Amino acid sequence: MTFARTTDPIVAIATASGRGAVGIVRVSGARLAPLIEAVCGRALKPREATYLPFRDAVGEPVDHGLAIHFPSPNSFTGEDVLELQAHGGTVVLQLLLARCLEAAAEADPVTGRPRLPGLRVAEPGEFSQRAFLNGKIDLAQAEAIADLIDASTEAAARSAGRSLSGAFSREIHTLRDALIHLRMLVEATLDFPEEEIDFLQKADAAGQLTKLQSQLAAVQQRARQGALLREGIKVVIAGQPNAGKSSLLNALAGAELAIVSAVAGTTRDVVSQTIQIHGVPLHVADTAGLRDSSDEVEQIGVARAWGQIESADAVLFLHDLTRAEQPDYAAADAQILRGLQGKLPASVPVLDVWNKQDAAPTAAPARGIALSAKTGLGIEALRDQLLAMAGWQSVPEGVYLARARHVQALGKVETHLALAASHLAAQAQLLDLLAEELRLAQNALNEITGEFGADDLLGVIFSRFCIGK
Numbered sequence: 052m053t054f055a056r057t058t059d060p061i062v063a064i065a066t067a068s069g070r071g072a073v074g075i076v077r078v079s080g081a082r083l084a085p086l087i088e089a090v091c092g093r094a095l096k097p098r099e100a101t102y103l104p105f106r107d108a109v110g111e112p113v114d115h116g117l118a119i120h121f122p123s124p125n126s127f128t129g130e131d132v133l134e135l136q137a138h139g140g141t142v143v144l145q146l147l148l149a150r151c152l153e154a155a156a157e158a159d160p161v162t163g164r165p166r167l168p169g170l171r172v173a174e175p176g177e178f179s180q181r182a183f184l185n186g187k188i189d190l191a192q193a194e195a196i197a198d199l200i201d202a203s204t205e206a207a208a209r210s211a212g213r214s215l216s217g218a219f220s221r222e223i224h225t226l227r228d229a230l231i232h233l234r235m236l237v238e239a240t241l242d243f244p245e246e247e248i249d250f251l252q253k254a255d256a257a258g259q260l261t262k263l264q265s266q267l268a269a270v271q272q273r274a275r276q277g278a279l280l281r282e283g284i285k286v287v288i289a290g291q292p293n294a295g296k297s298s299l300l301n302a303l304a305g306a307e308l309a310i311v312s313a314v315a316g317t318t319r320d321v322v323s324q325t326i327q328i329h330g331v332p333l334h335v336a337d338t339a340g341l342r343d344s345s346d347e348v349e350q351i352g353v354a355r356a357w358g359q360i361e362s363a364d365a366v367l368f369l370h371d372l373t374r375a376e377q378p379d380y381a382a383a384d385a386q387i388l389r390g391l392q393g394k395l396p397a398s399v400p401v402l403d404v405w406n407k408q409d410a411a412p413t414a415a416p417a418r419g420i421a422l423s424a425k426t427g428l429g430i431e432a433l434r435d436q437l438l439a440m441a442g443w444q445s446v447p448e449g450v451y452l453a454r455a456r457h458v459q460a461l462g463k464v465e466t467h468l469a470l471a472a473s474h475l476a477a478q479a480q481l482l483d484l485l486a487e488e489l490r491l492a493q494n495a496l497n498e499i500t501g502e503f504g505a506d507d508l509l510g511v512i513f514s515r516f517c518i519g520k
């Protein structure tokens with residue numbers, strides 16, 4: 052969708068496709084009264100549900116249901132909105148949608164002009180886009196709507212709800228207000244250069260900036276947690292054949308997803324499953340055992356395993372404790388470790404997991420954790436470790452769902468504030484540069500709530516919405 056600030060009236064089926072008890076057709080635009088008259092056969096009281104037949108062109112009922120009129124500006128989009136709640140069949144809703152389009156084009160008996168000129172089917176996200184453009188919600192809230200719909204865990208849904216209610220936006224506004232205050236101070240000083248040092252010192256500009264930085268750090272932490280809830284991380288289980296990788300995936304998932312057998316080289320294809328730990332989605336991939344093989348299919352499996360490892364956010368390097376002390380086993384593990392170190396950036400954690408503790412006579416080596424995929428011993432400890440590897444910390448005040456975009460923008464603010472601090476601390480107090488960094492910091496903050504921003508950015512965000520939202 053290209054981002055156009057059109058005000059054409061729009062219509063869409065707002066509920067999911069398929070069969071359901073109730074389905075909703077939603078219309079938004081200016082002055083819907085003539086359309087309402089045609090489809091509902093009467094005027095509607097504002098914000099009151101009325102049970103009536105929806106009428107076709109000759110007045111025959113298409114369906115019976117509830118009609119609600121939300122006159123502008125007290126509606127989701129800020130425009131006039133009509134909601135028709137009909138029976139939730141695909142055909143019924145399509146008929147109703149078609150009827151709205153048809154009625155819009157019909158000549159109004161009073162004016163002789165179309166009842167609702169230009170009514171068209173909405174683009175994905177266009178209702179939310181209008182809500183944003185009409186100041187009903189800010190950009191972070193609009194994104195939270197999509198995130199709430201897409202949420203795959205309860206924790207994600209709760210934090211999306213928190214963002215939607217404006218908790219995240221309020222924190223951004225608090226930061227912005229503090230930043231504006233500081234900017235005014237600096238800009239004022241620029242106008243009276245002879246007093247500059249004294250003035251900024253008296254107002255404790257440095258103290259204000261430090262406080263702003265620590266407030267930002269707190270918001271960044273919660274936003275990072277929110278992004279984690281939304282996106283999760285990818286965990287790859289790797290190791291030699293027979294180490295128990297498939298058994299571990301099954302133990303983590305609590306289901307027999309991957310084939311387990313005593314035959315080395317059982318797993319060929321990657322088997323992936325998303326599990327939740329405290330609401331954080333972890334996308335866990337079981338891979339083929341890593342070894343040189345002359346079997347063509349196994350070779351492909353091993354190549355796929357390395358492909359998975361390269362895209363991992365964290366790796367569980369599995370070892371068989373019952374064989375760990377055998378020299379050739381240790382040598383093969385050492386070779387795999389070199390491979391891991393060669394392919395993974397330093398930021399990707401690799402956890403050594405010593406499996407088959409139930410059957411192992413020896414104590415586990417000091418690094419990593421020991422467990423038994425078979426008995427479940429140590430699996431809870433692994434879950435906690437996985438959360439820590441994902442960077443999860445439970446934060447006291449609750450997380451709001453954030454996106455990678457928000458985390459990036461906050462990172463930009465951080466950079467500009469750090470530069471501002473260095474200009475302020477410099478002997479000569481580089482006030483012009485200081486002012487500029489503060490301005491850039493504020494721009495980055497505004498990107499989050501969309502108080503201003505490039506139109507193409509808005510287009511990208513809203514086009515990922517579903518139609519009718």
Ligand SMILES: Nc1nc2c(ncn2[C@@H]2O[C@H](COP(=O)(O)OP(=O)(O)OP(=O)(O)O)[C@@H](O)[C@H]2O)c(=O)[nH]1
Pocket residue numbers: 291292293294295296297298299310311312313314315316317318319338339340341406407408409410422423424425426
């Ligand atoms: N005693 C014991 N046996 C285990 C444990 N975990 C796995 N095994 C056994 O080890 C063998 C290999 O297990 P898998 O889970 O198939 O191992 P894998 O690493 O997926 O093997 P490949 O797919 O061939 O690479 C099976 O016979 C399992 O029953 C464990 O914790 N304790």
Ligand SMILES: [Mg+2]
Pocket residue numbers: 296297298309310311317318337338339340
């Ligand atoms: Mg396997």
